Amino acid sequence: MNMAQTATKSKNALAGRTLWIPRMTYAGARMFAATFRSAGMDSRVVPPSDERTLELGGLHSSGEECYPQKVTLGDFLRIVYADDFDPARTAFFMPLAEGPCRFGQYAPYLRQVLAELGHGDVPVISPTSRNGYDGVGEHAPDLMRRAWRAIVIADILRKCMLKTRPYEIRRGDADAAYEAAMVIMEKILETPGLSMSQHMAAAVAGMMQCRDLFRRVPARYTRDRLLIGVVGEIFCRMNTFSNDNAIRKIEAHGGEAWLSDTTEWVWYTNWSQKFLIARDGRRLSLEMLMAVVKNKVQAGDEHKLLAPFAEDFVGYEEPHDIYEEVLKPAWPYLPADSALGEMVLTVGKSIYLQKKGADGIIDISPFSCMNGIVTEAVLPVLSREHEDLPVRNFYFDASTSNMERDLDIFMELAGAYHRRKSPVRRYPRCFEDSPEANILSVGGSVQRGE
């Protein structure tokens, strides 16, 4: 059965069900669920992962699959194993991909586990990367475009939080602003019946409110923090449970994290869709036209949502052309015509971030991740050819990772690199009053500001 059929079937099957959204990114899942609610679907984010997640995930897998699979499966199984579980009122959201990495197997495997547990009728909703996730749109008109806006909004809010938190004066203020901003945007995104232009107008107004929330967080923007680019496998780098709060650790060690966002993956799948159409010799096809139009529409939406943040994001700009700014620089290490998926983004984004002034790159992957093991092999050469930019791979699988141990020394290296590097970091205006501090040595366990 193809994806279109799956989607149509599942649309009807969704009536009266709660659609559970996996918590890949906290903000993204919340915005996504709100968007589904606007189309009349009861949609909720799975509760935060815990030890029970890992127990159930472990019980129903062999331990050799990737870690995100264990987390997402375990989170869904907690719902199945709950006392009030009603299969007739449950559905799960699990996107697909057409390989070559293992991510695309999560949904088929989830279906098999549900069938083994006697719940084969519980629908698993799976849009696919084959068509750049167009399938999302089959559940309600314009849903795909609304979902895209939800992703962009979540990315922007996270970015605001990440650029504020390291500098907040009172611990917890930035997180509180983040929570408040999500509530504002959820309310807007879950509103039914908005036309696309009303939807956008409301979203932009909401985003201005959110921007002001973050601007109001009392903070001391000093230039003595090291900028650490965080790249790697999407689930593990975004999901704080899986990466054991890696970003907070970086911040506690005197860093500020620039976390690769979710939209880059969408830009990549759009590019890859166009690339494959072109490689098949169909440059001037209807399919190509559709792909180009979709990309344009998405770029236009992103532009509008980003507009209120022009001043805040000076120096924090994401690449606007995924090929020119990410895939092409990555080509000498991993050419995107034969290295597929996140690995090229990891490599290309590392180079991009170095140019934006990052003092080090942390590549986060689940233990045994096929992407991470490829990037780990090529990053040392990339580092050598980029002024010995400090680059470090960290692997996670719910056990302790090597991060605790090695972060000190990594930050030490990043500090040394900061003093000798040539790219200059641009700062937004909030930093203006702060003189360039001399970063002597960062990475001791004693935290700044304490």
Add this chain to the structure above:
Amino acid sequence: MIHAQQKGYQPEEVLRGLCNAVARNFRSAVFRSRRLNPPAAFVGGVAANSAVVQAMREAFELEESQLLMPAGHAHFVAVGAAIDARAAGGSAALRRIAELRAAGEAHADRAGRFPTMTPLSTHRVLLLRDQVKPFELPYDGSTVDVYLGIDIGSVSTNLVLIDDEGNMVDEVYVRTRGRPIEVVAENLLDMQKRLGSRIRIRGVGTTGSGRELIGELVGADCVKDEITCHKAGACFIGERMIGRVPDTIFEIGGQDSKYISLSDGVVVDFTMNEACAAGTGSFLEERAEELGVSIKGEFAALALASAAPIRLGERCTVFMEHDVNNYMQRGAATGDLVAGLAYSIAYNYINRVVRGRKIGKCIFFQGGTAYNDAVAAAFASILDAEIIVPPYNGVIGAVGAALLARQAVLSGCGIAAAQAGQPAGAGTYVSDRPQGGGQSRFRGFEVAKVHYTLREFTCKGCSNACAIQEFDVEGEKTYWGDKCSDRFRKRAKSDRKPVIADLEAMRRGWLMDESNLPAVPANAPSVGVPLAMYSLELLPFYRTLLAHCGLKTVLSEPTNRRIVEAGLGAVVAEPCFPIIIAHGHVADLVARGVDYLWLPCVMNSQTRWMDNESHVCPWGQTLPHVVKQSPAFAAVPAENWLTPVLSFRAGRAGLKRELRPWADRLDISPKVMNRAIDAALAAQKAFRDKCHAAGQEALAKLEKTGQPGIVVFGRPYNVHDAGVNLSVMRKMREYYGVNVIPLDFLDVEDIDIRDLNENMYWNYGRRIIATARLLGEHPNLHAVYVTNFKCGPDSFVKHFIRPAARGKPFLTLQFDGHSNDAGMMTRCEAYLDSKGFLRPAVEVLPVGQGQGAGVGAEEV
């Protein structure tokens, strides 16, 4: 190491090996492909061990002066911290210590706020050991006929005496201490002292990983794998004591664990612990020791009394150790921690050994760890099921060996009988020592008096250069060696002869066939083709293409130890074994000084099935990019790498498009290149067609003769690289007469598997699942699934094999650089035995009744 001990190495040799292993592992796992510029400093506590120092010098090929052990090497980091503190101004405030201590105490206050689990309870554990009485020798002083069973395991050696009724006369559970021969000798003498005058040994059975060595030494009548012995022992006890036989056996020993699934007493599935210590007894023992708790009695008492077992989750040994220490420091109660550990062992076993296999209704929990009632209670709680702990749970394997020995001797098909010219009890091991039928070959209690000599030599059969030990026991030779011990190893034999052709050999012939290649001038540029990964399937395409382009092909050596080591030395990260090997093959070609290296980016496979993608895995796709970045190949000029993107799915036109720029680079005219591509595709098709035709013929032959066959399925680079799979196909065919069909002889492209997995975008994954589906349709086909550790795609693919095969049991063999022949052959024998390949047509003797059909060990 454990296996090395089994094979009769002296502890000194084992220790030397251990030091070498530390050094080698450090090099391959930590240092990896980095370049070393001597001198190097060796610091850390281990540097105090001169044997390790020596081993490090050897591993890194350093002169004595090039590896320095600076003074204070054990405390280097602390010294550095002190120097650093002084540099910082010398005023490192001691008051910080008080702060740290206060912080620690604040942590301790938070005790009790740990994640917990339901308290353990034994109310669903059936402890049969409470129901047996100790054996008493007859008061009249007469002698008792007994059968001796010996289980020589990695950690413990067990000896039992069973009388003709199946009663336990004597039971010994001792540590093997790396000295199997001494331990068995000592304990037999002790047995003689205690019981010698009152017993008569009628038969001897050995099992465990040291079964062959000890079997020869004591004169065993039956030498059987552990799985069959555990099953025999457990079934006998179950039938006798509760009138039920187990359908599931959990066996947790000191260093290994097993899972056996039975259906009416027949083994239908089993697995052994795959290189994980967290689910075994010694792990529990170590943690208990750290907590100051005695593993015997105290552990279970504390654990069962805990009202709030700490949730430790399931994870690897190293991490668990860390977690336990962490909780201890945070003030967790010992009882809660040991209860948590009991849960962890059970979870680890279920998650890492059982791995989703079937758990039935009559679950036996045995092995040394089953003495620990807390672990039994944890199983009962997690599975919400009754757990039965049989008596003698630590020695069930030996009980089974004794029962099987009894059967072998009484049925007259034991080893002695076989030598007397009677049909060999298949599955038993055959010796040449003449003896009368019905008699035991037992040499007597005084094993120490048995004359044996040990000779060591290096096998020169192939480049693996295995170290072999030859034990000569009164003229009878037994051999022990690592990988290739098949050359010398004694094994189960079968009279079965294969009825189909040797497909593996035929395929190799066709793969390597050069007869249709056009001649290339002697001075043509040479192109090295690594005989790894997709070359093991695509070599006809590669070689035809290159030859038609006027290039000379040079192949790397077949996978061997040298190649593996070169691969380990060249990889940067830690990919799977086949990718490591591919690095080694490239190293081999680089060393030969070829002009070019052929390392295409193979993206996908050619297939008729177009409803799903047909990718190869990401590591395969990116192999050239990764290999090129290895420091080991930094000296290879960039222009020497030939790495075109080969998208076979895109067909002829796609290949022509991709190869065009490479033709320009090599100054080959587009016309020649296009002709070469056509010829290469034709050669590949001819190869595939020949395999499929031969496969058809083989299936028809099996159909006609009613003979069973074994399909060996997996990725071509695992199935067809004998250096990876230790020649499993040849061994099955040669030793056991198995009709072996490798999966690429079956045309499965049109088999739809989308009802099981609608999104199987890996072509090999699709082929593997489709093959499993085919098996489900042929009652006479069984299967061995060959895979490798860390295979990303197979970690998902394997879940769909069992449903595709409709529950038909298949054997999984997972290989990596440390695979060893003895372990693999044990699995193969047990599987073949349970599938009836080794089963003799033997009259079965019930225990206690002399003749006729009976319970217990019927399935031999």
